[in-house]
Amino acid sequence: MVKSIAGPEIERLIQLLAKLPGLGPRSARRAALHLVKRRDQLLTPLASAMAEAVEKVVECSCCGNIDTRNPCTICVDTARDHSIVVVVEDVSDLWALERAKALNAAYHVLGGVLSPLEGVGPDDLTIDQLVARVSQGDVAEVIIAVNATVEGQTTAHYMTDQLEGFSVKITRLAHGVPVGGELDYLDEGTLSAAMRSRTVF
């Protein structure tokens, strides 16, 4: 119905915007209208920012991060400790750890987790590249920072097996009570893990 009102170009814009996470068909329509009504302040800059991203964004051939340079800003950052490699599932996890300023180290983006049900095997992830990085001997510690899901933990075990034999320390993120979290709302697994890993006050 909207097609016949506003021309196929606007309809196409709506359909594409609706594919963004967080936007449904209704909010995509609102976003499209917001855009076309703010042509100079928003639509034009966004169109050119996207065109520029199409042009410039690349995947880092070393760690799998997304950046406008290859190797990425993190891989060439001499202020970081490149002997520590934090293994994450996705670039969004890398960004989250960077926002938290969790550690000033290097990263390795797996590109997913092992999932036999969805047909994701070791060859679909960058585990081989990780092993290759470690085999060069410059990595002292691999921190496995995959999600605490079944698939994440399976992937973690698989990686640990692959890295056996190298003189590298393998660690994982601690389990425990989230900062600001209330015990009453936490699941039993987290509470048990937090209890087991309790520290001296």
Next chain:
Amino acid sequence: MVKSIAGPEIERLIQLLAKLPGLGPRSARRAALHLVKRRDQLLTPLASAMAEAVEKVVECSCCGNIDTRNPCTICVDTARDHSIVVVVEDVSDLWALERAKALNAAYHVLGGVLSPLEGVGPDDLTIDQLVARVSQGDVAEVIIAVNATVEGQTTAHYMTDQLEGFSVKITRLAHGVPVGGELDYLDEGTLSAAMRSRTVF
């Protein structure tokens, strides 16, 4: 912080996406990542759809609708009854009425409502253009379909005053119980209005 990880181009994309209604800083980041990871399927088409919209989208000089042609598709649609003009605040209201297939008539988009507090006066709206359309004598009925807010109703009264003296029927949308609505959740004003306007079953 993100700026130093992913390059200024991606950061700029995130900042612009965050200005869309329905997307905050966090979801804009997720959307940006979603886009750059789906360059061929999503980012490139969206960039070109936006560039096309910048190029082609215009405001209809007759009714204020947004379209890729001027006069807009609705204004040139000979299957519509152009003697009835539905006055709406915004293009989104026009789209909503069209989706509902409420009436096969013409529209007039005011571009807002009178709001002394926000400095919106009659000259900021297209009320003069509406009066000009009516004064040409082809309009038999003006349906005031502004929102049922204080500003909307003030604007409705102002327009009614301006259209006095023309031989045109002025109507407004009915107030009542929304279809599917539960009485218990409705405000007293709506319930009183629904009671006053009750119809024979």
